[in-house]
Amino acid sequence: MKQTGIFKGRVEVRYNYGRFGWTRGGGKTWHGGIDIVGLDDATIYMPFYMGKKITGTVVNARIVLNKSNRTWEWGWYVCVKLDKNQTPDTVNYLYFCHCASLLVKQGQKVSSGDALAVMGNSGNAADANPPYKHCHLETRATATGTGVDPTKYAGVQNTVGVYGSADQSTEPAGNVTGAGVGATIIDVSKHQGDIDWAKVPYMAMVRIGYRGYGSGALCKDEKFDANLAGAKGNGKLLGFYFFSQAVTEAEARAEAEFCAKLAPGGYPLFFDGEWGHTTKTGAHDGRADSLSKAQRTACAKAFCERSAELGFTPGVYTFTSFATTNIDYAGLCATWPGWLADTRTNYDKVLPRYIHQYAKSAKGGVEGIATETDLNKIIKELPKMDKPTTPTKQIISLDPVTLPNAAAMEFYLLAKKYGLDNDRYYHAKYAD
Incomplete structure (x- = not known):
């Protein structure tokens, strides 16, 4: 070990x-x-x-x-x-x-x-x-x-x-905890502010963005670019999540496509389903808060299916009381990994999960981060990503002599949409 x-x-x-x-x-x-x-x-x-x-x-x-x-x-x-x-x-x-x-x-x-x-x-x-x-x-x-x-x-x-983790490696852990079963991981967004990723000791789930709970606009997390670069550059990027406020399956698919334009494929991507906004009186008035359980489940399913098509390993995040009344979390987890938040000592251990969010650190309790930070535990090994084993770069040239100009541009834009114009393994460019 x-x-x-x-x-x-x-x-x-x-x-x-x-x-x-x-x-x-x-x-x-x-x-x-x-x-x-x-x-x-x-x-x-x-x-x-x-x-x-x-x-x-x-x-x-x-x-x-x-x-x-x-x-x-x-x-x-x-x-x-x-x-x-x-x-x-x-x-x-x-x-x-x-x-x-x-x-x-x-x-x-x-x-x-x-x-x-x-x-x-x-x-x-x-x-x-x-x-x-x-x-x-x-x-x-x-x-x-x-x-x-x-x-x-x-x-x-x-x-x-x-x-730490109960694996069979004999190498010292150093100051970075991996993402094996039993490991602690964190999730970060704009709420953690500026992060010194060289000091962070955990793997991390990074928020790509959110849909406005009032306007419905698709928004990139204000710290996403910095967190993506910092986490990936320091070997601490585990995956991504997106805070959904989709009210239709089409909107949920659009959210997955929005993520694919910003984040590299081959990582987990979790649908974050929870209340959009809580007023001072305790009422919920987010744009998706009035969805029925069936409607929200359909949105989560559409997001996950589209995410898989775009090269991610999709999953579903929520918290226990929401999972039992507002979304068919257990049903979704029959197909995709679940990530469940429950900070109680005697939490519900029946609901399935790959990741359990069990606590929030003290302010500044995670090195490199000045704010409070969610703490999560890997309960079950996340599915392996289907990535090429040999990083072979391919150039896809689209010649307008062979294809009409409009068709060539359409093909190029499609490649760009899926990140193939500047991916680690593939590169597409438009040759005019």
Whole structure:
């Protein structure tokens, strides 16, 4: 399994109070590290620094039982002093705490990937409510100093969620979480503002655009160009979605065609079906909000069918209460992948889904993004895209001597409509 921070496979930051910083007692109590649960493997490993191998020496490997000792709360713990000049930050000491047992001894040299201990709940973690096994990872500049941000070593963000994947790769995860089963992904639009994609640790679904819930105009998301370039350029583009307000099947097909003019094919493209606008009184007055369940389902079906014709892998996004009363989500998911939002602890697990939207990060909780951001979990592997395996560029020349000028131009415009005039694999041009 791939190593994600200090564990192999999937890891979890389970509770808000397990995050680093002023996260306890309503923001009044400091928590100097981050509490991480290994979901697939209980062994704690020496981490990488953002994918880079690091080394150090075990300076403590012991249990503290004396309550007057400031480290009593840690129970069994390992402290590693890093070798000098390996990382650009101030961190020199790594603490792995609340262990069930230790796998190293004082004075031992260790490097990234070496087993250090076994996850537990020793020390005052045994009194936690609810009690749960985890590792408190703390990073410090000095042995007795205050904890500093541990996320570059933890392989996770300082946000509640599940990270990593339970695949069979032995390569370190680095600071980017992939899109395998169990991975966390995000979705972004203009509401996330300017994004520093080089820092974002997740794959992303990017909003292409929306239909105005009042005017009905087809609009490109104001940050789409920047998000497409940033996500794709940094290897974090997973797919797209479009906020629909179609009231007819023809409008839904037009929405899919609008997307095809702006986004490259070969990616997932989700029909976003939900309320268009909610007034202060709680009423819904979006242009598509009065559609019957059958009408909205027909629009979603038309969007997905047209998206597939245009080279995308279509899917349907909505939220639980909407899925059961306003659209035949389960029926649509018999053909296409579903993406369902439900932030409740005891959410409906019967409805099918490939992606589950389970929470929203704190403001600035996702590195590279200053706002709140939706957090999603891959539940089932998304269908493979039918892409050419060898990127062979073809030039389609349309000679007006062979074809009448009008017919040649029509053919060219059709190729341009489907992105073949400037696609990764195909290129069409009009030769006059």
